[in-house]
C-alpha cells in the first residue's frame with residue numbers, strides 16, 4: 001500500500017475506530033502504536049463490533065508498534081500523526097509523547113480528544129507544524145483488542161489556527177485529512193470554526209461529565225436527584241457566558257440539545273467511567289483550560305470553579321491510588337494564616 005504515511009497513537013475506543021476508518025478509505029499507509037495490548041493485537045488483530053462497520057474480525061493495519069519510540073525508529077517520516085490518547089497534561093503531555101514522530105514543518109498533527117484549547121501547547125513546541133482539531137461524538141470502547149462502537153462516528157475537523165502558518169495552508173491540510181479519513185460510511189465534517197464546536201461540546205463535557213464524576217451518578221440520576229438543575233445547568237450557562245465573552249454566540253438550543261442527547265439512557269459520561277475505574281480524569285483539558293480563558297476574559301464562573309476545585313481533590317485521590325506519589329505518614333503542618 002502506498003499513500004499518505006499516517007501514524008495513530010492511542011489505539012483505544014476512539015483510536016481503533018478512527019484507524020479502521022482510515023484503513024477502509026484506502027488512501028494511506030497506516031501505522032498504529034498499541035501499548036498494553038501490543039502482543040495480542042500484533043498476533044490476532046482487533047475484533048470490532050461497530051454500529052458503522054458491522055462485525056470485523058482479526059483486523060490489523062500495515063504496521064503495529066509497541067511504542068512511539070519504535071514507530072520513530074522505523075525511520076518513516078510521518079505526514080500525519082493522529083493522537084487519540086486521553087489528554088492528561090497534569091500527568092503526561094501529549095506534545096512531548098509525540099515528539100519522536102513529529103518532523104518539524106512536515107508532520108500534520110491531528111488531535112481527536114475531548115477538551116478545549118488543545119492545540120496551544122503544540123504551537124509553542126512546533127511552530128512550523130499544522131495542527132488539526134477533531135471533535136468527536138462517537139461512542140466506542142476497547143477492551144483488550146475487542147472494540148465495541150455503540151454510537152456512530154460523528155466527527156468535526158477544523159484548523160487549530162497556528163498563528164505562525166498561513167491559514168489557507170492549514171485549511172488545505174484539514175481538507176486533505178478528510179480525504180484520508182472519509183470512507184463513505186463515517187461522516188467526518190469539515191469546519192472552519194473549531195473553537196465554537198469545542199465550546200458546544202464543553203456544554204456537555206464541562207458540566208455533565210464533571211457533575212456526574214463528582215456525584216458518582218449517571219446523567220439520569222443527576223436529573224432525578226435535582227443536581228442537574230441545581231449545578232449542571234448553571235455550569236452550562238457559565239460556558240455560554242465564557243464563549244460570549246470570547247466572541248462566540250452559542251445557539252439558543254445548545255443546553256436543551258446537550259441534555260436531551262441522553263434521553264432514555266442511564267448514561268455514564270467518560271469522566272464518571274474513569275473515576276469508577278480508578279483512572280485519572282481529563283480535568284485540565286475539560287475544565288482547567290476553559291477556566292483559564294474565563295479568567296483572561298473576566299467572566300465569573302462560580303459553579304464551574306467549584307466543580308474544578310473539588311475535582312482536583314478527586315484527581316489527587318486517583319493519582320495517589322495509582323502510585324503517582326506517596327504522602328508522608330504524618331501530615332505536614334501548614335504555617336499558613338487563614339483570615
Ligand SMILES: NC(=O)C1=CN([C@@H]2O[C@H](COP(=O)(O)OP(=O)(O)OC[C@H]3O[C@@H](n4cnc5c(N)ncnc54)[C@H](OP(=O)(O)O)[C@@H]3O)[C@@H](O)[C@H]2O)C=CC1
Pocket residue numbers: 009010011012013014015033034035036037067068084085086087097112113114115136137138139140141142270282
Ligand atoms: N470513547 C468515546 O466514546 C469517546 C472518547 N472521547 C475522547 O477521545 C479521547 C480518547 O478516548 P478513549 O478512546 O475513550 O480512550 P481509551 O482509554 O479507550 O484509549 C486511549 C488509548 O491511548 C493509549 N495510550 C495512552 N498513553 C499512551 C502512550 N504513552 N503510548 C501509547 N499509547 C498510549 C492507551 O493505551 P493503554 O491501553 O496501553 O493504556 C489506550 O489504548 C479522549 O480525549 C476522550 O475524552 C470523545 C468522545 C467519545
Ligand SMILES: CC(C)(CO)C(=O)C(=O)O
Pocket residue numbers: 114136137138139204205209268269270271
Ligand atoms: C458525551 C460523550 C459520550 C460524547 O461522545 C463524551 O464526550 C463523553 O462521555 O466524554
